[in-house]
Amino acid sequence: MARETLTPESPVEHPSPPTTPEEKLERDRPGLKEWLDLRLGWWGFVRKNLDEEMPPGVGWWQTLGNLLLTLLIFQFTTGVALAMFYTASPEGAYQSVKHITYEVPLGSFVRGLHIWGSSAIVVVMVLHTLRVFFWGSYKKPRELTWVVGVLIFQVILAFSFTGYLLPWDQKAYWATVVGTRIAGTVPFIGDSLVVLIRGSEEVGALTLTRFYAAHVMILPAILLALVGLHLYLVRRHHIAGPVVPQRGKPVPFYPNQLFKDAVVLLFGIGIVIYFALAFPPSLEALADPTGTDFAPRPEWYFLGLYELLKIMPPGYELLATIIIPGMISIGMLILPWLDRSKSRHPAARQWIIFMGLAVILLIGVLTLKGILETPVHPEGGHSAVANFVPLT
Amino acid sequence: MSETNGKCGCDAEVESPGKRKLLGWIVGVINLGLIAAIVGPVAGFIGSPLARKRKGTWIELANVDDIADGSIEEIPFSIEVKDGYRIAEHKYSVFLRREANSFTAFDPACTHLGCRIKYQQRQHRFICPCHGGVFDDSGNVVSGPPPRSLDTHKLKIEAGKVWLYKEV
Ligand code: FES
Numbered sequence: 001m002a003r004e005t006l007t008p009e010s011p012v013e014h015p016s017p018p019t020t021p022e023e024k025l026e027r028d029r030p031g032l033k034e035w036l037d038l039r040l041g042w043w044g045f046v047r048k049n050l051d052e053e054m055p056p057g058v059g060w061w062q063t064l065g066n067l068l069l070t071l072l073i074f075q076f077t078t079g080v081a082l083a084m085f086y087t088a089s090p091e092g093a094y095q096s097v098k099h100i101t102y103e104v105p106l107g108s109f110v111r112g113l114h115i116w117g118s119s120a121i122v123v124v125m126v127l128h129t130l131r132v133f134f135w136g137s138y139k140k141p142r143e144l145t146w147v148v149g150v151l152i153f154q155v156i157l158a159f160s161f162t163g164y165l166l167p168w169d170q171k172a173y174w175a176t177v178v179g180t181r182i183a184g185t186v187p188f189i190g191d192s193l194v195v196l197i198r199g200s201e202e203v204g205a206l207t208l209t210r211f212y213a214a215h216v217m218i219l220p221a222i223l224l225a226l227v228g229l230h231l232y233l234v235r236r237h238h239i240a241g242p243v244v245p246q247r248g249k250p251v252p253f254y255p256n257q258l259f260k261d262a263v264v265l266l267f268g269i270g271i272v273i274y275f276a277l278a279f280p281p282s283l284e285a286l287a288d289p290t291g292t293d294f295a296p297r298p299e300w301y302f303l304g305l306y307e308l309l310k311i312m313p314p315g316y317e318l319l320a321t322i323i324i325p326g327m328i329s330i331g332m333l334i335l336p337w338l339d340r341s342k343s344r345h346p347a348a349r350q351w352i353i354f355m356g357l358a359v360i361l362l363i364g365v366l367t368l369k370g371i372l373e374t375p376v377h378p379e380g381g382h383s384a385v386a387n388f389v390p391l392t
Numbered sequence: 393m394s395e396t397n398g399k400c401g402c403d404a405e406v407e408s409p410g411k412r413k414l415l416g417w418i419v420g421v422i423n424l425g426l427i428a429a430i431v432g433p434v435a436g437f438i439g440s441p442l443a444r445k446r447k448g449t450w451i452e453l454a455n456v457d458d459i460a461d462g463s464i465e466e467i468p469f470s471i472e473v474k475d476g477y478r479i480a481e482h483k484y485s486v487f488l489r490r491e492a493n494s495f496t497a498f499d500p501a502c503t504h505l506g507c508r509i510k511y512q513q514r515q516h517r518f519i520c521p522c523h524g525g526v527f528d529d530s531g532n533v534v535s536g537p538p539p540r541s542l543d544t545h546k547l548k549i550e551a552g553k554v555w556l557y558k559e560v
Pocket of ligand 1: 502503504505506507520521522523524525536537538
């Protein structure tokens with residue numbers, strides 16, 4: 001426009017510095033940072049996330065998601081490292097894990113991080129879920145954020161179950177024999193399901209490769225997609241904030257909330273590192289389908305289910321294997337539609353809170369019972385060393 | 393209608409709704425074909441263990457005379473099993489019970505969720521270490537969650553020996 005009205009009398013105009021992205025793209029020699037940013041739009045993306053407004057009252061409770069994400073990244077990294085030393089065969093699995101644990105420099109530490117990391121993920125995931133539950137943050141429009149979160153929860157448990165078999169020691173073998181048989185209690189198709197999960201009638205070489213493929217390929221792919229979707233939804237709908245809106249102005253995510261996140265990360269990851277160093281991972285005896293001096297027990301976070309199986313009278317095992325766990329899972333998935341109250345306030349949704357407390361109490365008490373009844377290993381914490389010597 | 397079509401403001405050629413629908417439909421069909429082309433073979437491949445035929449063999453367990461009347465003994469044996477890509481010597485065992493001249497071979501897998509039972513001679517009980525299942529000498533459930541009595545194996549007595557039929 002301006003160009004058309006130019007006359008010789010017009011004042012001399014110096015070209016103004018480019019301002020729009022298109023103008024900048026036309027510039028001859030942008031700096032590397034600018035060149036990259038013009039193509040990636042990275043800085044805008046970062047800024048948008050750092051400037052994300054936190055409603056007043058958001059604080060320490062909202063750091064758990066970030067901690068969970070960081071723990072998952074740690075888990076992913078140690079997992080890739082472990083895979084470089086691991087062999088998924090009945091002959092190789094046990095030997096390679098033994099090699100990792102007792103011979104490779106830092107092997108015990110990296111495996112320890114992976115093992116304690118998995119426990120930490122479950123703990124933090126439960127806390128994160130409880131926070132969202134009690135704050136009622138799953139309500140409109142965040143229903144799908146919650147649903148995706150519940151799916152992530154289930155994928156994590158599947159990770160734990162498939163990873164447990166990989167060392168191919170007694171504990172791993174028997175927990176998998178029992179765990180996979182749970183699928184066998186499904187009416188009509190149970191036996192086929194067990195074969196499909198095990199890759200064979202018995203837990204063997206094909207079970208190991210199946211679980212390995214699930215643990216390092218299928219589940220990570222699913223998890224990545226779900227976490228991506230979850231984060232996208234969290235940013236799209238923003239943080240819900242306290243149940244009763246608090247007075248005050250919203251503050252940007254950076255630096256206040258990010259600082260809190262960093263402090264929690266420091267503590268959370270610090271605890272995992274401490275445990276990995278103080279309680280190094282062990283290995284039981286090699287998997288033995290005929291060994292009798294072994295009482296199989298699952299990982300601590302499955303002890304609730306384990307105790308539930310124990311207290312079920314004969315003929316009711318379907319209740320413990322499928323119906324109760326299934327109802328809890330489905331109930332969690334459809335929670336945003338079970339709870340129809342408009343308000344997020346706990347008083348406005350008493351029966352949901354009551355049901356939630358009942359489930360938490362059931363799982364909590366049973367898990368505690370399981371933990372208290374776990375026999376202390378006769379040789380103490382380092383039983384694996386005792387096993388290790390005669391096997392070499 | 394035509395002037396609002398496209399950014400250039402020129403008269404872009406508009407396909408008839410019928411043609412658009414047909415093309416969309418064909419894309420859908422091609423996509424379904426692609427999904428079937430990948431899911432079909434992979435599902436068949438992963439599910440192939442379901443179609444595996446089990447082979448049965450007779451295994452020599454013990455001399456009839458070596459098993460005392462009224463006793464229950466655990467007898468280990470091993471079979472070469474094709475376990476996926478490998479042929480391995482798999483170890484098994486059964487609890488062989490003799491009453492006069494009749495023999496019963498109890499499978500050591502608990503009928504609840506498959507843990508390995510132990511025989512407690514003094515109490516005359518099979519105990520499962522997992523969820524506390526208890527069975528008596530005849531394999532019947534005494535207490536705990538197991539839904540049915542212990543599984544038994546097919547046996548035959550031939551030339552003074554006890555043979556067991558095992559499918560692997
Ligand atoms: S497996 Fe024997 S009682 Fe559960």
